[in-house]
Amino acid sequence: xxxxxxxxxxxxxPTDEYxxxxxxxxxxxxxxxxVILLSVLCLVGFVYETGAEAKERQAYAAPGQLLxxxxxxxxxxxxxxxxxxxxxxxxxxxxxxxxxxxxxxxAQTSRVCAYDRAGYGWSExxxxxxxxxxxxxxxxxxLAGAGIEPPYVMVGHSVGGIYIRVFNxxxxxxxxxxxxxxxxxxxxxxxxxxxxxSLQMMASVSAGLARIGLMRLFASVQNFGLPTEQNAAxxxxxxSSQYWDTQRADTASxxxxxxxxxxxxNLSDMPLAVIAAADYPEGKGRDTELALQREIAAxxxxxxxxxxxxxxxxxLVTDPLYAPFVSxxxxxxxxxxxxxxxxxx
Numbered sequence: 001x002x003x004x005x006x007x008x009x010x011x012x013x014p015t016d017e018y019x020x021x022x023x024x025x026x027x028x029x030x031x032x033x034x035v036i037l038l039s040v041l042c043l044v045g046f047v048y049e050t051g052a053e054a055k056e057r058q059a060y061a062a063p064g065q066l067l068x069x070x071x072x073x074x075x076x077x078x079x080x081x082x083x084x085x086x087x088x089x090x091x092x093x094x095x096x097x098x099x100x101x102x103x104x105x106x107a108q109t110s111r112v113c114a115y116d117r118a119g120y121g122w123s124e125x126x127x128x129x130x131x132x133x134x135x136x137x138x139x140x141x142x143l144a145g146a147g148i149e150p151p152y153v154m155v156g157h158s159v160g161g162i163y164i165r166v167f168n169x170x171x172x173x174x175x176x177x178x179x180x181x182x183x184x185x186x187x188x189x190x191x192x193x194x195x196x197x198s199l200q201m202m203a204s205v206s207a208g209l210a211r212i213g214l215m216r217l218f219a220s221v222q223n224f225g226l227p228t229e230q231n232a233a234x235x236x237x238x239x240s241s242q243y244w245d246t247q248r249a250d251t252a253s254x255x256x257x258x259x260x261x262x263x264x265x266n267l268s269d270m271p272l273a274v275i276a277a278a279d280y281p282e283g284k285g286r287d288t289e290l291a292l293q294r295e296i297a298a299x300x301x302x303x304x305x306x307x308x309x310x311x312x313x314x315x316l317v318t319d320p321l322y323a324p325f326v327s328x329x330x331x332x333x334x335x336x337x338x339x340x341x342x343x344x345x
Contacts, residue, residue, distance in 0.1 A: 062122035064096070064115075067145045074142050075122035076115040080107030084151040084176050084337055086330060087143070088114040091158030091314065093247055095121030095237065098157075100230030102317055105327035110334050113148060115139065119246030121237055130249040132257035136167040150174035153333055155326075157181040157317055159254075161296070162261035169264035177271040177333040178300075181326055182313050185292035186262035192285055196254050203244070203251040210244035224318040271336035271343055272300035273329035277311040304332065304343040 064077025077096055078085075086106055088099045096114035106112040117135055118126025126138060143149075152175050156164035161183025168175040189196050224231050237243050276293035278286075290307065297305040306329065311322040336343050 064122075065146060066122065067142060069118075069138050069141045069145065070126070072118055072124040072126050074116060074118060074124070074126075074138065076113055076142055076146055076148075078111055078113040078146075078148065079103060080109070080111045082110035084110065084153045084334065085148055086110055086112040086153045086155060086334070087139070087148075087164075088112065089139075089154065089156040089160035089164050090114070090117070090120075091160055091317075092250060093120070093238070093243070094157070094234070094314075095123070097121060097226065097230040097233045097237075098224070098317060100226045100318075101320060101323035102327050102330070105324065106330050106334075109331050110153075112330075113143075113146075115142060117246075119242060119249070121233070125242060125246060128249050129253040129256065130246070131253040132163050132166040132260045133170065134253075135163050135257075136170050139163075139167060140171055151176040151337070153177040153179065153330065153337065155179040155181065155330055156183055158313065159184045159250075159257070162186065162257055165264040165299075166257075166260045168267070175270070177337045178267060179273045179275070179326070179330050179333055180296055181275045182277045182293070182316055183274070183296055184258075184261075185296060186258045188289075188292060189258075191288055191292060196251070199254070200248075200251045203248040207241070207244040207248040210239075210241040225315065225320065226318050267300035269302040270300050271333045272297065272303040273333050273343065274303060274305045275316060275326055275329050276305070276307045277313050277316050278307040278309045279312050302336070302342050304329065 062075050064075055066073045066075055068074075075096065088096070088103060090096065090098045095116040099114040103112050103114050116123035118124065118130070118138060127134070143152075150171075150173075154164035154167060154175050154177075156162070156178070158181070161180040164175075164178060164180075168178065185191070188194075224234055226234065274293055274297040276290055278290070293307075294305060297303045306325065308316060308322055308325050311319070311325075316322050317326055332343060335341070
């Protein structure tokens with residue numbers, strides 16, 4: 001009996017150790033399978049995204065000119081005739097297609113040009129950093145290459161407002177009027193208590209997800225209310241990995257861009273129209289935002305300020321109900337420059 005008991009004890013101990021090792025073994029194997037599965041899904045997503053972007057490049061041809069600015073090509077589309085020429089600077093993450101409602105309306109009064117910043121729409125990516133000074137410099141080179149001479153009325157939506165303020169400071173005398181459409185105030189983030197760092201982190205994560213096609217799901221549910229052609233082109237661009245890489249570069253340079261905008265000079269008595277969206281998402285400081293817009297209007301002693309009830313930040317230019325208010329403001333600035341008659345407050 002003693003011998004038998006010893007044998008059982010001898011057999012039992014290795015069995016317990018084996019079971020312990022077996023549990024860890026299966027957990028490790030499960031994790032390995034999960035990693036392999038995720039890797040395969042990422043590879044499939046990458047292949048799908050690459051093919052989808054190639055098809056979209058063929059489906060949506062550039063409607064305007066593609067001109068070299070340094071080592072990359074940029075897209076610009078003009079319509080209408082007359083002086084001054086209106087230059088449309090889109091909001092962050094947007095491009096010429098966003099002006100699909102505004103541009104034709106303004107073209108009935110003067111020549112108006114919408115362009116794509118490097119990396120957006122039909123423009124190729126440009127060198128970093130993507131700060132306001134670099135963007136203004138590229139726009140100036142693009143206009144010269146396209147034979148579009150000053151004087152200009154510059155229109156900036158959202159962060160595009162920072163870019164045109166820096167353009168005016170870098171090229172004094174070329175801009176004769178400005179329209180700022182719910183434009184970014186240089187102190188917007190600090191006054192709203194928001195973090196640019198969180199925006200930068202989100203942009204970096206989104207750039208990674210875009211490479212495996214996940215941001216295409218986000219783009220598929222977007223609808224901007226624009227004409228069919230422009231709406232489709234905008235959605236296709238938002239789905240692309242190039243778009244999100246450019247977003248990452250833009251946000252990485254945002255603090256620098258805001259500083260450059262803050263240091264840009266006042267507009268003296270230049271005709272200036274400021275159009276503010278009166279409705280904001282819940283939780284955003286409406287009163288603070290509108291106060292910031294009024295401060296922007298104070299950049300010139302010859303300014304016009306209007307709040308558009310019902311309009312949100314983007315729908316100001318993409319909704320048929322509100323885009324005419326922006327077009328009207330641009331036309332008013334054109335007429336003020338032509339006639340020398342001050343804008344009506």
